[in-house]
Each structure stands twice: as C-alpha cells, then as structure tokens.
Amino acid sequence: MSQIPDHLHYSDSHEWIDPADPSAAAVGVSDHAQAELTDVVYLELPAVGRTVAKGEAIAVIESVKAANDIYSPASGEIVAVNEALTEDPGAVNTDPYGAGWMFRIRLSDPAEIESLMNAEAYRGHVG
Amino acid sequence: MDPHTDADPVPARPSPLAAEHARLGAKFAPFAGWEMPIQYAGILPEHRAVRESCGVFDISHMGQIWIAGDGAADWLNGLLTNDVSRMGLGEGQYTLMLNPAGGVIDDLILYRTGDTEYFLVVNASKVAEDASWLAEHLAPGLQLTDESDDYGGLAIQGPGAAAVWEKMASGETPLPPRNGIARHDACLVCRTGYTGEDGFELFAPVEQISEWFARALEAGAIPCGLGARDTLRLEKCYPLNGSDLDAVHTPIEAGLGFFVSLDKPGGFVGHEVLARQKADGPAVKLSAIRQIDKGPPPRHDYAVFIPGGTEPVAALTSGSLSPTLGIGIGLAYLPAALARPGTALEIEVRGRRFAAQVVKKPFV
Numbered sequence: 400m401s402q403i404p405d406h407l408h409y410s411d412s413h414e415w416i417d418p419a420d421p422s423a424a425a426v427g428v429s430d431h432a433q434a435e436l437t438d439v440v441y442l443e444l445p446a447v448g449r450t451v452a453k454g455e456a457i458a459v460i461e462s463v464k465a466a467n468d469i470y471s472p473a474s475g476e477i478v479a480v481n482e483a484l485t486e487d488p489g490a491v492n493t494d495p496y497g498a499g500w501m502f503r504i505r506l507s508d509p510a511e512i513e514s515l516m517n518a519e520a521y522r523g524h525v526g
Numbered sequence: 527m528d529p530h531t532d533a534d535p536v537p538a539r540p541s542p543l544a545a546e547h548a549r550l551g552a553k554f555a556p557f558a559g560w561e562m563p564i565q566y567a568g569i570l571p572e573h574r575a576v577r578e579s580c581g582v583f584d585i586s587h588m589g590q591i592w593i594a595g596d597g598a599a600d601w602l603n604g605l606l607t608n609d610v611s612r613m614g615l616g617e618g619q620y621t622l623m624l625n626p627a628g629g630v631i632d633d634l635i636l637y638r639t640g641d642t643e644y645f646l647v648v649n650a651s652k653v654a655e656d657a658s659w660l661a662e663h664l665a666p667g668l669q670l671t672d673e674s675d676d677y678g679g680l681a682i683q684g685p686g687a688a689a690v691w692e693k694m695a696s697g698e699t700p701l702p703p704r705n706g707i708a709r710h711d712a713c714l715v716c717r718t719g720y721t722g723e724d725g726f727e728l729f730a731p732v733e734q735i736s737e738w739f740a741r742a743l744e745a746g747a748i749p750c751g752l753g754a755r756d757t758l759r760l761e762k763c764y765p766l767n768g769s770d771l772d773a774v775h776t777p778i779e780a781g782l783g784f785f786v787s788l789d790k791p792g793g794f795v796g797h798e799v800l801a802r803q804k805a806d807g808p809a810v811k812l813s814a815i816r817q818i819d820k821g822p823p824p825r826h827d828y829a830v831f832i833p834g835g836t837e838p839v840a841a842l843t844s845g846s847l848s849p850t851l852g853i854g855i856g857l858a859y860l861p862a863a864l865a866r867p868g869t870a871l872e873i874e875v876r877g878r879r880f881a882a883q884v885v886k887k888p889f890v
Contacts (some may be wrong), residue, residue, distance in 0.1 A: 437553075437568040440847050441822045445878070459876065461823055462567040463847050464753050 401430040401525065405494055408512050409521035410472040413521050415496065416504075418512045421477050423503040428460065428469065430495050431525045436462045439491040442479040445502060451477060453511055458493065458501055471504065479503040540584045542678045542732050543739055550749050557752055558650035558768075561586040565751040572754035573849040576721050580686035581750035582742040585679040589653030590729060591646040593658065593667035596685070598642045604794050605663060606636065607777055610785035613638040618705040618716060620785050622777050623656065624796030628803070629773040630780070632656050633716055633765065639708040645707065645714065648674075649767045671687050678735025681755075682747055683725030691715070691726060693745035694738070701726055713738070720755060722762035722888070757846050760855060761890035763814055769826060770812060770843040770857050777848070778803040779859060780812045781887065811865040812843070814889055817854035817873065818881040823847040824856040831872045831879065832864065839864060850890045860884065 407415040413432035417425045433439065443459040451457050451471045458469035480502045484490060490498040506512070516524055538561035541547065547554070552563035563584060565572060575581045582836055593602060603610040608621035618637040632652040636643040648656045657672045664670055682690055691701050699710040702717045709715070712731050719725040732740050743749065756766070765780055766770045777786050778800050788801050817824065823846030829838035845856030854855070856873070867886045872879040 435553075437565060438570045440570075441820075443822060459822070463757060463823065463849065464564065465823070466822070 401433075402496070403429065403518045403522050403525075405518045406445055407496070407497065408472070408515035408517060409524070410470065411524060412470050412471060413525075414472045416472045416512065416515065418473075418506065418509065421506040421509045424473065424475075425500040425503050426472060427495055428491060429468060429521070429525075433495045433499070434512055436460065437492070438462045438464075439488045442484045442488050442491070444484070444502065445477045447477055447480060448476045450471045450506070451475065469501065472515055473504060473506050473508075474494040475504040477502050478505050499512045535719075536667060538751075541584050542735050543584045543586060546698065546736060546739055547584065547749075552749070552751060555752075558587055560650060562587060563749075563751040565753045566749045568754040569751070570759060572750040572850050573757050575748040576684045576723055576750060576754065576758055577850060578685070580682065580684035580690050580747045581754065582690075582739065582747035583681040583683065583750050583752070583755050584739070585681045585727060586677070586732070586735060587650035588679050589646075589648040589650060589656065589672070590672040590675035590677045591648060591653075592643065592659060592673060593660070593668060593767045594640070594643040594671075596642055597665060598644055598668055600670060600792070601665045602636065602644060603790060604792055605660070607786040607794060607800075608636070608665065609790045610636065615639075615641070616702060616706050616708065618707055618718060619843055622771075622782065622785060623659065624774055624794070624800075626795055627773075628776040628778075628796040628799030630767065630775065630777065631659055631772040631773070633771055633782075633830055635716070637714075637716060639707060639709075639714075647716065647729070651768055656843070676732060677729040678732045678738075678776060679730075680728045680738060680742060681719055681721075681725065681734070682728065683719045683750075683758075684723045684747075686746065687723070687725035690742060690747050692747040694741045720764055721758040722764070722890070723758075732845040756844075757849055760844050760846050761848050761850055761888065763857065763887040765812070765857070765888065766844060775810070775812070775859060776800055776803060776808070779808040779810050807862060810840075810859040811862055812857055813860045814885050814887045815842070815856045815858055815860075815871060815873070815882050816851075816885045818883060820853060821880040822854070822875045824854040824875070824882075828856070829874045830858050830860070830882075831874065831882070833870050833872055835872075838874070839871075845873075848889055849855070854880075854882070855875065855889045863885070
C-alpha cells in the first residue's frame with residue numbers, strides 16, 4: 400500500500416505539493432508514482448527563476464526504461480531546485496516526500512491548491 | 527507525470543505465465559504482440575542478479591520452428607548466412623535469414639537435433655514472417671512445423687545458471703556444452719542466451735511451463751523482466767531485431783560478419799550484396815557509442831552528431847543507461863569514416879547535446 404501523507408495535496412498526474420509555505424512550496428512525485436517509475440536514474444530540473452503555469456511540463460524524470468514529464472501542480476515562480484538529486488536521483492524512490500523533493504515554487508495563486516486532491520481524494524484516485 | 531512513449535495499440539497476447547508474473551508483482555508492457563513482464567523488483571537489481579548470480583526470464587513469446595527431411599542442411603544453407611554443414615549433432619549456431627537485398631528478415635539460433643532434423647528459435651515479432659518465408663521456399667520432401675504456440679520458454683542466465691539447472695532437473699540431464707542442445711523429458715535445453723553470461727534457454731510444452739518456472743524460482747533464480755534483458759544484451763552489443771537489425775541494413779553493416787559464411791558452396795539469399803560489401807567495405811557500421819559524463823539516458827531514435835555539427839550523422843537504434851557502467855550507451859549505424867573507436871560525437875536529448883564517443887564492442 401503506497402504512502403499518502405495527509406498534509407499534502409496531489410495532482411491527477413501524481414505530483415504532490417506542500418502548500419504550508421506559499422513562498423516556497425515543495426513539489427515532488429507521490430509514492431505511488433515512484434513505485435510505477437521504479438529505478439529513477441536521471442532528473443532534468445527547471446531553472447530557478449522560471450515562471451510556470453499550473454499543468455505545464457516543468458521537469459523530466461527518467462527511469463532505465465522511459466522518460467516521463469513532470470507537470471507543475473501550481474502556477475508561480477521556481478525559487479529552488481533539489482540539486483542533490485543530480486548525484487542521487489534514487490532518493491525519489493527511497494524518500495519521495497522527503498529527500499526526493501524536486502523543486503520549490505512561489506505560488507502566484509495559492510487558491511489553486513483547492514483544485515488539487517487532498518490525501519483522501521488521492522487515495523481514491525490511485526485505488 | 528506522464529510517459530513520453532505511446533502504448534502499443536494492438537491487443538496483446540498474455541504469456542502462459544501471466545498469473546505467476548502478476549503474483550510476483552510484475553509490471554507488464556506490450557512486446558511483439560505479447561503482454562510480457564518488463565520488471566518485478568526493478569531493472570537495476572534484476573540486471574545485477576544476472577551479472578552476479580542467476581535470473582530467470584519468461585521467453586514464451588519466442589518462436590520455435592522445426593525443419594526435417596533429407597537435404598534439410600543444404601536447403602537451410604541456401605537461406606541462412608552461417609554454414610549449416612559445420613554443425614554436428616546437438617550443436618547450435620547463431621545465424622541470419624536475409625532478403626534478396628541482404629537486409630535482415632530475422633536473426634535466430636539454429637540447432638541440429640537429428641541427422642536431418644533442425645530446430646530454429648526465432649524472434650517473437652518475426653514468427654509469422656519467418657514461417658511464411660521458409661514455407662515459400664520449402665524444397666520438396668522437407669517438413670516445416672511451426673510449434674511456437676506449443677512451447678513456453680525460460681531463459682536462465684548468470685554465473686549460477688548451471689547450479690540452478692542441476693536442481694531443476696534433479697541432476698538427471700547435464701547441460702549441453704556452449705551453444706549446444708539437449709533433450710530433457712519433453713523439453714529442449716539450449717546452452718545459449720542474450721545476456722552475455724553463462725546460461726541456458728529451456729523450451730517446455732506450454733502446459734508444463736508453470737511447473738518449470740516454479741522450479742527455477744525454487745532453485746534460487748531471481749525473476750527478471752524484459753527490461754533487464756534489454757540492458758543486459760545492449761551492454762554486450764547483441765543486436766535486437768526491429769531496432770538494430772532491419773530489412774535495409776545487412777549483417778556486414780551490423781558487424782555480424784563472423785556469422786556470415788561467404789565461401790560456403792551454393793551461396794545464400796542475399797549473398798551477392800554481402801560479398802560486394804565485404805570487398806568494398808560497408809558504407810555504414812553499427813557502432814558502440816558511450817556517453818562521456820553522466821547525463822540523461824540515450825534512447826532509441828535520439829540524433830547523433832559530430833561535435834558542433836548541424837545535421838545528424840545517425841540516429842540511435844538502441845540506447846539505455848548501462849547499469850554496470852552507470853553511464854549512457856547506445857548503438858547507431860555510423861558512416862564508416864566515423865565508426866573508429868575514439869571518434870568524438872554528441873547525442874541530442876530534448877534539444878541539448880551531450881558528449882559521447884565511439885568505443886570498442888562490447889561495452890561490458
């Protein structure tokens with residue numbers, strides 16, 4: 400059974416966002432997503448300072464088998480990226496909600512978060 | 527999160543081991559018209575298991591064709607590149623079946639199972655094409671039997687494979703020597719593989735394949751999917767038909783001249799083109815290309831450039847992260863002038879260029 404922390408919000412494309420700090424909301428992929436991907440071997444992260452719209456492809460996550468787009472779950476400006484993933488992309492697998500965070504975004508419209516799924520809804524989404 | 531590649535739209539055929547794979551937590555994907563396990567625990571640990579101990583792959587999708595009758599050897603010799611007349615009883619050889627232009631229909635392993643009886647193990651994607659090509663050319667007095675639907679198959683690969691077989695067969699049948707074939711009950715045991723490790727391929731009546739799979743697991747083999755099979759074969763530069771081999775490129779261009787006997791009597795379909803290429807030198811050569819630094823894994827169809835070049839010189843026919851080397855590797859048909867090891871190249875990934883170079887085969 401995959402882990403789905405209660406304090407996060409989730410997109411239907413399996414990204415999570417932690418809106419606790421709207422000036423630097425962390426984003427990653429869910430435990431369910433990392434289990435589907437397996438063996439994350441490379442990440443292409445966005446440039447700090449880039450502005451992104453909700454739903455826009457913003458990063459690429461690669462397993463041995465395939466490359467997958469990551470979509471931003473919210474609109475705003477990228478304020479930090481997790482450089483440690485360059486050396487240790489496997490952290491996305493081993494700690495998807497912690498060391499596996501991918502970037503932080505300054506939310507331009509914090510109300511957008513309400514359109515994402517809460518943990519309970521996401522539990523239903525991944526079945 | 528969304529995969530870049532589209533799924534195969536054709537409804538896929540389940541493996542006879544589908545229920546076992548599901549129980550083991552496999553992820554499935556379509557391959558050559560079949561729904562096959564791509565991975566269980568993950569491609570990296572499965573790859574490592576085969577290099578270091580022993581893995582078992584479901585290869586029930588592969589095809590099995592029998593040819594029997596007086597004159598079978600001479601007839602096969604006219605359709606295959608390697609020299610059938612050199613094969614003793616119980617021996618096997620890697621060989622290729624070509625179209626008249628010298629392009630590849632299929633690469634396969636031919637075994638001699640009787641004085642005038644031969645067993646062909648062919649690619650899943652090519653069973654129908656192979657069988658109809660052979661049938662079209664069949665000489666009088668020869669019997670062709672496509673038993674692809676009657677056999678399930680396992681590839682058991684890795685330094686521990688012989689010990690696994692010992693347990694699976696309760697020590698009753700020794701493994702045949704390298705490239706050889708032996709019978710065990712209603713099964714065929716072939717000392718070959720597609721990983722570069724010691725091992726064997728077991729073809730059993732389809733109703734018995736679950737039992738054999740269970741015995742392999744019990745004997746300690748780790749279940750491995752087609753994902754690891756692909757990274758294992760690519761590290762050894764074994765070509766994949768449909769990707770690295772096709773109807774246009776010849777075995778000479780693919781670097782498989784060792785398996786082409788140009789001087790056997792009577793020649794073979796495609797002989798003229800291959801003889802000319804051998805004499806003149808091929809215009810392109812399937813080359814091993816390795817990234818210089820860690821970067822995004824190269825993949826099939828990525829463009830290859832000379833450093834700073836504006837037009838691609840080739841496209842990768844295969845590409846992956848090498849689990850053993852931890853760096854990207856790939857194959858491409860490079861113009862002969864660029865095919866020498868050490869040649870500097872670039873691979874383009876999503877609009878960015880990453881440094882690479884031609885290296886000697888195999889990668890590992």
